[in-house]
Amino acid sequence: MSNQSAMFAQSLKINGNDIDVNRIVSLAYTEYLDLSGPTIILQVRDEQSFIVDNYGLVAGTEIEIGMGDVHGIGDALFTETFTTMLYPVKNGVITIEAFQKDCYSIKTPASRSQFFTDxxxxxxxxxxxxxxxxxxxxNGKGVYHLNQGKTPARLLRDMARDFAAACWICRGTVYFKLLSEIVATPAALTLGLNSKTCDVDIQRFNKINNSALFERVAYKNFSSWDTELGHQRSGVCQDKPLVVVAYPLTPVQLANQCVYIQPMLDVVVVGDTNFTPGINVGLDVIKLSHDAEIDESVPATLFIHSVTHYAQEMKYNNRMILGALNV
Incomplete structure (x- = not known):
């Protein structure tokens, strides 16, 4: 990831202490269309072990980063706080891996039960x-139990799957949107490879081609038991193995268990802070052939499943996983 022109990290605080951003070797900030993040992998020079010894960097330390590409394409400026998980040191460089603090909190097993009825x-x-x-x-309602020892993130993932929705945290907001709504949104811009009409040029492009792995996990004949209505079935994938869900679901919710996001493309483009999960983008991929024909194996529109904002010194690019709805 290279070729760009502005520093992405605008400020850095560790345990409330200001750190010179020139100490940053690299920063990878990744946002996801689920509760896998946001996350960071931050490399900071600390040859004298000042940050660890004097500022008390340990697992659980909060790190505040102001981010934005003030001289580049995107106009978004924002600040996130992260909770440190790992911080190995090698050759005077600390590599900090951390979750956004709200994401970290919901990945902590619950110490008490909570019950949500209707x-x-x-x-x-x-x-x-x-x-x-x-x-x-x-707008629907449901019954969900957060049992002691279960993480809130697991409950939210289950709820999103029941509604065929996506739940994710992004820049101070929790989103809960139907996948069908995300897919129906018009494309914000067009990414292109060997294209003369695109908005953003693709620097690196790979097809993922792993749909068989997802189908193996998701395509099941889901069913559940309702104390009033009896045995409930999804009505889809009836030729697949039967799986009985532990809690009662409607036939629509059972069918939603087979709905998922299929990763399609892995692309690298010029850094832009406006790229976030859930944005629809158009694709214009031209083959390098004598007639410059369109690569019809690439869908015309995909949405951003995850985006990594990667900065190293004055270079800033985005690596994105683009996905499609499997139905």
Whole structure:
């Protein structure tokens, strides 16, 4: 990842102490269309072990980073706080791996049980992740139990799957949106390879081609038991192995268990802070042939499943995994 022109990290604090951003060797900030993050991998020079010894860097230390490409394409400026998980040191460089602090909190097993009866996703999210704004397009309600020892993230993932939705944290907001709504959104711009009409040139391009692995896991004949209605079935994948879900679901929710995001392309483009998960992008991929024909194996539109903002010194690029809905 290279070729760009502006520093991405604008400020850095470790345990409340200001760190000169010139100490940063590299920063990889990754946002996901699920609760896998946001995450960072931050490399900082610390030849004299000052940050570890004097500023008390340990597992659990909070790190605040101001990010933005002030001289580049994107106009987004934002600050995130992360909770340190790992911080190995090699040759005077600390490599810090951390989760965004709200994401970290919901990955901690619950010390007490919580019960949500006939509650909407927004109500459940506000109880589990207080303090963040919520954007939800789902109006349905459900019954969910957060048992002691279970993580809130696991409950939110289960709820998203029941509604065929995506739940993710991005820049101070928790989103809960139907996957069908994300797919229906018009493309914000067009990425192109060997294209003369695209908005953004693709610097690196790889097809992922692993759909068989996802199908093997997701395509099951899901069913559940309802105390009033009896045995419930999804009505889809009836030729697949039968899987009985431990809690009662409607036939629609059972069918939603087979809906998932299929990663399609791995691309690298010029860094832009406006790239975030859930954005639809158009694709214009031209083959290097005598007639310059369009590569029809690449879908015309995909959405951003994950985006890594990678900066090293004055270079800033984005690596994105683009996905499609499997149905």
């Amino acid at each position: 509650k909407s996703p927004s109500e459940i999210i506000s109880a589990l992740i207080p303090g963040l704004k919520i954007q939800s397009s789902v």
